[in-house]
Amino acid sequence: MNQKIKRKKSLWRRMQENRKILAAESTVLPLLLGIVIFICWETQILHGILHTDTFTLPLPSRIANIMGDNVNKIMTNVWATVFVALIGLAAGSLLGYVIAVIAALFPKWGSSGVTIVAAFNAIPIVALAPVMTNWTKGVSEDANTRSMVAKILVVMIVCMANMSINAYRGLTEVQPFSEELMQSLVAGKKEVLVKLRIPNSIPYIFTALKVAVPSSVISALVSEYFAEYIIGVGRQIRENIVLAQYSTAWAYIVAACLIGIIMYAVTMIAENILLKKHA
Known part of the structure; x- marks a missing residue:
């Protein structure tokens, strides 16, 4: 054997x-x-x-000292950037999801509509930001309000395209037997949407948010470069580089990195909590 x-x-x-x-x-x-x-x-x-020097690339200890000496000023600009990123992310994600729901309810033209919306994702932020700044000049006489609206619109457009693509997949890529079972129970479009399609799209929403959260921070930073009102982490990076204050510019670069890391970490924590309940 x-x-x-x-x-x-x-x-x-x-x-x-x-x-x-x-x-x-x-x-x-x-x-x-x-x-x-x-x-x-x-x-x-x-x-x-x-092959650089400590003037162009300051030491971490020097950057930390500048951040410690300018906490209040840095935090003022950080909150301005976070506000733009969060409002734009929320508005863009909500609008993108609504577009995906409408496209899923009307499949004959839905995929084509989502493809058109996805084209917005190909627009460079560097080109989109100055255009929005010019378009929003008549929104208000206050430069701060005009700048805020322009920056939020840039972030919203970037996040909208990403959310609509992923949410549409989650709403349409359901298990065939699940949809057939709902149809056999004479479920209407509304019941199929609420009880089958929307729950199925939840993991896809977080997939979209994992991309949209860093994109919202980047688009907020870039849009601040072209804004009228001089506030925000992105604008401070630009102003300090122009003035050759590289140590201060690096302090704001570190602050921008921390914004992205913290927002992404919060998204991951929320995903772990909600998807466990969803499962």
């Missing part, structure tokens, strides 16, 4: 198959890379590699 000899898996193979170790690697390895880059930056090894 022939018996197969089971070979013991190597330690490396067992480590690669261990989920806890894989999860730890996904956190520890990027953290170690960040620490290495930080050390090379602070010790000016990075400056030697990039």
Whole structure:
């Protein structure tokens, strides 16, 4: 009687198959890379590699000191950018989802309509921001209000296109047997939409938000470059670079990175909580 000899898996193979170790690697390895880059930056090894100086690329300690000395001013600009990003993200995502719902209810022209909306995603933000600034000049006599509306519109358009594409997939790519079961129970379009299509689209909504959240921050920053009212992290980056205040510009760049990271982390936490309940 022939018996197969089971070979013991190597330690490396067992480590690669261990989920806890894989999860730890996904956190520890990027953290170690960040620490290495930080050390090379602070010790000016990075400056030697990039052939630059501490004036153009300030040391992290110098950037931290500037952020600590200008907390109030930086936070004022951070809240202005966060406000634009959040309002534009919410308005764009809601409008994109409504477009996707209408397209799913009327499938004959729905896919074509979503394709047209998706074309907005191809418009460069650098081109869109100055156009919106000019279009909104008649909105108000207050420069702050005009600038705010223009920036929100830029973010809204960017987020709308992304949400409509993903939400339309979630609303239409349902399990065939589920739709057939609803039809066999003589369910109307409204019941199919509320009880089948919308629940099915929830994971797709978060897929869209994972892309839309960083895009909302980037589009808010870029739109601030062209805004009339001088406020916001993006505008401060531009102004300080023009004035050759690179250390201060880098302080605002770090603030912009933190905005994106925090907003993305909140999105991931919300996804984990809501999708567990959804499942």
